Amino acid sequence: MEQEKTEINLPSNFIRNIINEDLKNNKNNGKVHTRFPPEPNGYLHIGHAKSICLNFGIAAEYPGGLCNLRFDDTNPVKEDVEFVDSIQEDIKWLGFTWEDRCFYASDYFETLYDYAVQLIKMDKAYICGLNADQMREYRGTLTQPGTDSPSRNRPVAESLDLFQRMRNGEFEEGKYVLRAKINMASPNLNMRDPVIYRIRKASHHRTGDKWCIYPMYDYTHCISDALEGITHSICTLEFEDHRPLYDWVLDVLKMPCHPQQIEFARLNISYTVMSKRKLLSLVRDNVVNGWSDPRMPTIAGLRRRGFTPKSIRDFCEKIGVAKCYSVVDYALLEHCVREDLNKVSMRVMGVIDPIKVVITNYPEDKTEEFEAINNPEDPNSDKRTVPFSREVFIDRDDFREDPPKGFFRLSPGKEIRLKFAYYIKCEEVIKDPATGEIKELRCTYDPETRGGTSADGRKVRGTSHWVSAKHALDAEVRIYDNLFSKANPEEDGIDFMTCLNPDSLKILKGCKVEPSLKKAEKAKPFQFERVGYFCLDSVDSTPEKLVFNRTLALKDTWAKVASKS
Numbered sequence: 126m127e128q129e130k131t132e133i134n135l136p137s138n139f140i141r142n143i144i145n146e147d148l149k150n151n152k153n154n155g156k157v158h159t160r161f162p163p164e165p166n167g168y169l170h171i172g173h174a175k176s177i178c179l180n181f182g183i184a185a186e187y188p189g190g191l192c193n194l195r196f197d198d199t200n201p202v203k204e205d206v207e208f209v210d211s212i213q214e215d216i217k218w219l220g221f222t223w224e225d226r227c228f229y230a231s232d233y234f235e236t237l238y239d240y241a242v243q244l245i246k247m248d249k250a251y252i253c254g255l256n257a258d259q260m261r262e263y264r265g266t267l268t269q270p271g272t273d274s275p276s277r278n279r280p281v282a283e284s285l286d287l288f289q290r291m292r293n294g295e296f297e298e299g300k301y302v303l304r305a306k307i308n309m310a311s312p313n314l315n316m317r318d319p320v321i322y323r324i325r326k327a328s329h330h331r332t333g334d335k336w337c338i339y340p341m342y343d344y345t346h347c348i349s350d351a352l353e354g355i356t357h358s359i360c361t362l363e364f365e366d367h368r369p370l371y372d373w374v375l376d377v378l379k380m381p382c383h384p385q386q387i388e389f390a391r392l393n394i395s396y397t398v399m400s401k402r403k404l405l406s407l408v409r410d411n412v413v414n415g416w417s418d419p420r421m422p423t424i425a426g427l428r429r430r431g432f433t434p435k436s437i438r439d440f441c442e443k444i445g446v447a448k449c450y451s452v453v454d455y456a457l458l459e460h461c462v463r464e465d466l467n468k469v470s471m472r473v474m475g476v477i478d479p480i481k482v483v484i485t486n487y488p489e490d491k492t493e494e495f496e497a498i499n500n501p502e503d504p505n506s507d508k509r510t511v512p513f514s515r516e517v518f519i520d521r522d523d524f525r526e527d528p529p530k531g532f533f534r535l536s537p538g539k540e541i542r543l544k545f546a547y548y549i550k551c552e553e554v555i556k557d558p559a560t561g562e563i564k565e566l567r568c569t570y571d572p573e574t575r576g577g578t579s580a581d582g583r584k585v586r587g588t589s590h591w592v593s594a595k596h597a598l599d600a601e602v603r604i605y606d607n608l609f610s611k612a613n614p615e616e617d618g619i620d621f622m623t624c625l626n627p628d629s630l631k632i633l634k635g636c637k638v639e640p641s642l643k644k645a646e647k648a649k650p651f652q653f654e655r656v657g658y659f660c661l662d663s664v665d666s667t668p669e670k671l672v673f674n675r676t677l678a679l680k681d682t683w684a685k686v687a688s689k690s
């Protein structure tokens with residue numbers, strides 16, 4: 126029953142189809158067990174989110190389905206606990222749980238070693254003394270078969286002895302490696318006696334100095350999967366050519382569990398990079414402010430920017446899974462974020478580029494409170510009050526001295542509505558005599574339009590957001606744009622560092638926001654009416670100095686009109 130429901134509700138994709146078929150045939154005794162296997166050598170990015178949603182999502186769809194978190198920590202040189210912690214935080218934030226199943230490949234080092242000894246005893250692995258250059262030479266090419274290593278027929282006893290001594294630390298790095306004995310003439314280069322162990326005299330973030338030999342990824346991954354009883358080992362397409370090796374190791378060792386490796390295309394998004402190596406260099410070279418810089422495609426960056434877990438999950442569902450390479454438009458991710466933020470964000474008023482409006486016929490000391498609904502999209506929304514007084518700020522963008530056709534905002538002699546408050550009419554423009562810059566607008570208000578509607582039925586086409594000058598809070602606002610100015614900074618032959626967008630961050634000081642934001646919580650999304658979605662910066666904002674990140678702009682209707690004409 127459950128299963129039928131699953132099939133009806135969810136769009137089919139080739140991975141679900143494979144699993145459904147397996148369940149029909151009672152393969153794996155009807156079990157579905159996946160894993161998400163990050164290497165803790167960087168922060169997770171939106172591409173990993175696709176893999177997380179897929180692995181944890183699929184497990185959740187099937188009755189009794191499970192998904193493990195496993196750190197593939199086989200390269201001590203690049204890995205760190207900082208990354209282990211951030212990865213766990215990000216997966217939880219995305220809304221998934223591994224329960225008590227967080228594993229580390231390093232937990233299996235002893236077992237992996239034993240299996241390697243077994244391979245040597247079976248004459249399926251040998252210690253090779255070629256150096257890296259020789260190894261490359263002997264490997265052959267796509268069109269040329271490889272050549273057997275002179276060590277290939279080393280007696281089993283000798284390999285066993287050397288392997289033990291490698292473990293004991295008797296040799297320098299690079300002196301020896303352990304290789305699987307498969308086929309140097311295989312058309313698949315991964316099968317030409319791949320290295321499965323190497324010497325690395327480095328401390329590991331979990332096993333310390335216990336080991337000076339470390340297993341290679343391909344060898345480790347399939348055995349780890351099998352040890353954990355994984356049924357479907359979902360990975361990205363670049364591992365397709367590694368699948369014969371995955372299967373070879375498990376077959377030769379006669380492992381009782383043999384997971385099925387299934388590959389899908391990795392996610393690429395326009396105007397950003399998704400390689401951990403490149404993200405790391407952005408951090409190292411201080412091009413961005415750390416892994417959680419809101420311009421980064423990392424989960425930590427998107428979170429700090431104000432993206433919601435739901436919007437990222439929706440995005441991952443929308444893009445689907447396929448076997449062919451594609452680049453997803455960044456606008457689709459933004460669309461998912463806007464869709465969610467529109468539903469959940471509290472509406473407030475904030476003025477990004479303030480211009481003062483003095484309402485000359487409004488009493489000097491008077492303050493009125495206008496009631497505003499926090500979220501009109503939510504039928505149970507709370508309300509708040511917004512103070513109004515003689516001097517308010519509006520956005521510079523909402524005024525034009527010489528309004529072009531179709532501009533319905535404020536201009537000399539024209540009347541607009543101040544949202545929730547009154548109609549005002551611009552009577553006079555005060556400029557700085559030296560620079561010509563507009564300093565202040567003198568307006569009058571119509572007391573008969575209290576609440577923003579006119580008693581005589583008179584309509585205005587423009588509505589501006591505003592904040593009362595004497596009640597407003599100062600804020601810094603950070604406006605983000607694409608980190609790269611080129612749609613595909615990862616294109617072959619291009620140095621991605623030369624494609625950086627110089628305007629990816631604009632810091633605006635002296636912005637004015639309504640006083641209710643004094644008590645704003647971090648991580649809470651706001652819509653500044655008519656401007657965009659914002660959140661407090663989790664790192665730099667303090668009650669004394671508010672710092673907002675613009676998550677995304679609202680679609681600006683005027684910009685659309687202006688760009689058309």
Ligand code: ATP
Nearest residue numbers: 162163164172173175176360361391392393399401
């Ligand atoms: P590395 O080059 O360091 O291996 P990686 O991006 O593959 O980088 P992993 O930590 O190995 O990083 O990735 C964990 C899991 O996330 C893997 O199963 C990997 O296939 C998947 N993954 C990584 N990048 C993407 C992506 N862009 N789209 C979908 N899945 C991805």
Ligand code: MG
Nearest residue numbers: 162163164197
């Ligand atoms: Mg990887």
